[in-house]
Amino acid sequence: MTPSDPRPTGSATTLSVRRVGIDTWRENVAYLRRDCPVVRAEGFQALAKVEVAATGTSILAVLNVVDDPQLLGPCDLGLSEEAFARLAVTEGAAVHIAHAEPPASIGALRRRIGGQRLSAADLKAIVADIAARRYSKIELAAFVVATSQIALDRDEVLWLTQAMAAVGHRLDWGDIDGGGPIVDKHCIGGLAGNRTSMIVVPIVAAHAARAGLLMPKTSSRAITSPAGTADTMECLARVELSLEQMRAVVHAQHGCLAWGGRAALSPADDVLISVSRPLSLDSPALMVASILSKKLAAGATHLVLDIPLGPTAKVRTRADADRLAALFDYVGGQLGITLATLITDGSQPIGRGIGPALEARDVMQVLHRHPAAPADLRDKSLMLAGRVIEFDPAVTPGSGAARARALLDSGAALVKMEAIIDAQGRHPFDWRAPPLGALSMTIPADRDGVVQAIDNERIARIARLAGAPKARGAGIDLLHKVGDAVQRGAALYRIHAASDAELDFAAQVALRDSAYRIESGAMTPDAHAAASAADSVDRNN
């Protein structure tokens, strides 16, 4: 370039793209050598936001500066695994890099930080940028906090939900089984065990054989819990179904239990979770938008929503539960989803097993009407299934639970479950002798008394340390529940693990604090009240 000769320039320095085998979760990271001519030229420094452009495609990424000459060549541009996949070019392809203009919606984010309300258009732009991975972790965290400290109002939540559903893939069930309700059941989470969906779906699908409804259930894998429904169902059957496979199962069986990740129902939600989880920030607004955007995208017309209430559940006061339920009702109503919101007992885990194989065993015990089947899991599943069945216009309100019980007791639900398993692709699993981690140890009570409460968060953490959900047979088998009298030294639960190191990690935490609150004498009136007050309050009946 001649000095003093202004000319427009369209091209920056060309680099050669390399896949760097580093998983940075949902954040695109670009790696450049410190001695790369482009780094010097642009005055790049670590954490700068850059745009990486190849022919016909570009991504935004955060920069990490590399000093190790073995990692990259000086004219290489490395990309973290997800970023490389997203740019979708071959290794060695020529790329250009430039300082990124901030995503267009950052202006709206900054206005929200400044306390202003967002419009539907603002939220649409923000969600589109988030889904396209244009936000850095710092910007995502800013969005999550800026929509929590001054909470989104209910219309902002509605717009956020619509925007999140709009960037996702939509499922349409219109052509299967003429126009009955597409029903679903969802729990806001936070309760260990609680694997009701795998009992509710076969019951409802068994009922559906005579009704017009469909229950194409998509579930998530565990993110911070010891097992998701998808992880647990995967002990019994294939869950990573293509849309065509899912449709075939639903067509034949009126229901399925598939992993929802394949469907990409709410890609912006996947990204937001990558920062809200590390912050343990479950704001009502984001919870409602996350759940209902997925239901909307999945085509649900009717939803039973389970909100567990308890001192270690996600929702801890009755007032918070009511506010959350009201927000779900408003947004669901505006979206045209018929909602039945239930506030349930969240004072302890539901069922005995915590971890994929242990929970699958509980589920099969209930479906097989085995004498050892956990009664709380059975009762809660029947209540929820009954409520779903009442979405069938042919069913008299209040008679759903009895219908659910009849389908379970007759064995019809079990037959349906076996049919769904076969339709999805059976995995070998002996529920009478489930494949649990070979190593185990029990955790003893440290005093005589009655179990008052079991800390959901702590017990889940111990199960994760034991290896769940990655080690399918790892987890916790609860030997006592709230209300049981125990003696000092009695085994409260058994930890299962696949390796010494796993057992070791879990044991360290469990022996420091077992997660059980045990008090001498009978159960305190307080604990009784808490456990029963929240028991299955159906807000809509």
Place this chain on the structure above:
Amino acid sequence: MTPSDPRPTGSATTLSVRRVGIDTWRENVAYLRRDCPVVRAEGFQALAKVEVAATGTSILAVLNVVDDPQLLGPCDLGLSEEAFARLAVTEGAAVHIAHAEPPASIGALRRRIGGQRLSAADLKAIVADIAARRYSKIELAAFVVATSQIALDRDEVLWLTQAMAAVGHRLDWGDIDGGGPIVDKHCIGGLAGNRTSMIVVPIVAAHAARAGLLMPKTSSRAITSPAGTADTMECLARVELSLEQMRAVVHAQHGCLAWGGRAALSPADDVLISVSRPLSLDSPALMVASILSKKLAAGATHLVLDIPLGPTAKVRTRADADRLAALFDYVGGQLGITLATLITDGSQPIGRGIGPALEARDVMQVLHRHPAAPADLRDKSLMLAGRVIEFDPAVTPGSGAARARALLDSGAALVKMEAIIDAQGRHPFDWRAPPLGALSMTIPADRDGVVQAIDNERIARIARLAGAPKARGAGIDLLHKVGDAVQRGAALYRIHAASDAELDFAAQVALRDSAYRIESGAMTPDAHAAASAADSVDRNN
């Protein structure tokens, strides 16, 4: 471990530490192979927070999962550069890794997100954790937003400031020159050029020879601007002084112009900046805490604070400027710092040069009383120096500016500057022929008219793209300022760069929008009003 044999365990799996040559700025990142036994055992996933412990030392880090077998061995634990330096062990040392308990202060952060006020103890704990690098980028962003959306009240700002100063190194000047004021001058930033400190310090130090005051000025390097005072001074002299060297300079010359980074005055601020800058979030609370914590740690007793006001400055309305000044006054007062807060004209850059060598040239032109010296830089420096001199109890209020002018015009300030340069360690620099980037081009006016405004943000961005501050001779030389009449095609400014690529990047942006607002006819009354209304309002006189 024997099944069912509970025993307390103190040790986790041992890994071997490796330095990974990746600069992740202020965030500790740990790299582990996906097939590392510990990753499987603990169910680690990318972005998990882990504690890395070696004998007698430990750090918190965020996990990145590595799939590339060449980067690390399966039993290696890699650390990003700053994390490796922080753990301070040798490569190959044995380390243990465990799921990190969240830093103790995260509870307080979550309460603040929930809208609660923080106590002095809360802020002390948060700042201690931030300074020790226990917060991830996500947590830092959450803190920055949670203290902005619902702004910290003035006492929270005071406590934050005290906590930030408390974790920094304190400078004490008590033993030098019996007990006079320790004076300082600071601008909140955002204005291009504006290199007044390098003129104010020699004037005040020249005065100080007859008074008891000291001006031990510590400055920062540029973070997002094209030059910091430290970068500019480094053209003339060494700025990375040890505390002993700084004390020797101040003892002999009554003033210095040193880089503050070496002194680690406010390490928590350095960390917070790493997220607030990418978010472009300059909340008044964080600005006050950042500046005053450093002044407190640096031992300043008297401070002149420059708040530029203008449409592209950091502060854009008179009301915001007044609120910010009031917050500075309150917190400074509580800290025992005597503050003179000045609201100044921020409608365009101050001086001609933007970039280290160009700004150093401007400064030396003013000190040498060269006819081409930029008048606005001279006038503003005299005004600020005058206000600092009035901290001398022997100087009559209102007479400081005249005294400053006398010291400049007599050549005393220049003599003092040369003495400071020699004391710090002279670097060769010919201010009459400064070492500018060899490549240059001019940017032409796109119409006839009068310059109404120059966009500070945009002009700074162009100067950075040209290579400033890393390329010392790169930047922008303004050939016209606000109020000048220009003809279409006339050169508005010259871009200097050291390489084609740099010139190219800067030119692309400059030719799209020059940063100059030019309107036909005379200067609009609006622009006139804005430029003069803000001119040097001394709130304290």
